Amino acid sequence: MIDFRAAEQKDAHYLIDIDIKCFDDAWTPEDWRHVAKYCVACVATWNGAPVGMAVFYNDFMGSIEIVKVAVKRPYRNMGIARRLIFNCILYARELYARRLVMIVPESKLRPGEPDDLSEWLKALRFRVQVPLLKDYFTFYGEPEDGVVFTLPVPLT
C-alpha cells in the first residue's frame, strides 16, 4: 500500500538508494549535506519503505523549487510522482508561494527517448518559461542548458 509523508532522518539510506537508481548523476555526500540543510522532502512509501521522493525548497520569492522528483522503476506509472507534486502544492499553499518551479536539463526533453520528461511535465500541466538558463547544469564536465518549468499553485 502506498502512503505519503514528510521525509525523516531514518529515511536517509532509502533516499540515497532512490537517487542512485534514478539518476546517472546521483548526488554526492556533499550535495546531500546541502540538501539536508536547505531543502525539505516528502516520500512515497510502499509497505512502509520509501520508493519515491520529492525534494524542494522555498526560494522566498514566491516559488517552491522542486530540485528532484524520483520514483523507483517498479513503482512508476502508478501516479506516485503526481501525488508527490500534489504534496509540493500543499506545502506551497501553506507558505503562500504562488508557483512550483522545476529546472530540467535540455537533454531530458526529447519526446520519444527513454528518459524524456516532456510528456510527464505536460501531463502535470507544467509550462515552459523563457529564457533558457544557459549552462545551468554540468554533466561529466560538460555544460548543459536548463529549461524552467512552472506550475501555478491553485488556491484551493
Ligand SMILES: CC(C)(COP(=O)(O)OP(=O)(O)OC[C@H]1O[C@@H](n2cnc3c(N)ncnc32)[C@H](O)[C@@H]1OP(=O)(O)O)[C@@H](O)C(=O)NCCC(=O)NCCS
Ligand atoms: C519522471 C518520474 C518521476 C515520473 O514518476 P511516475 O510516478 O511514474 O509518474 P506518474 O505515474 O505520477 O505520472 C503522472 C502522469 O505523467 C505521465 N507520465 C509519467 N511518466 C511518463 C513518461 N515517461 N512519458 C510520458 N508520460 C509519462 C503518466 O502517464 C501520468 O499521466 P496521467 O495521470 O494522465 O495518466 C519517474 O519516471 C522518474 O523517477 N524518472 C527518473 C528521475 C527523473 O528524471 N525525475 C524528474 C526530474 S528531477
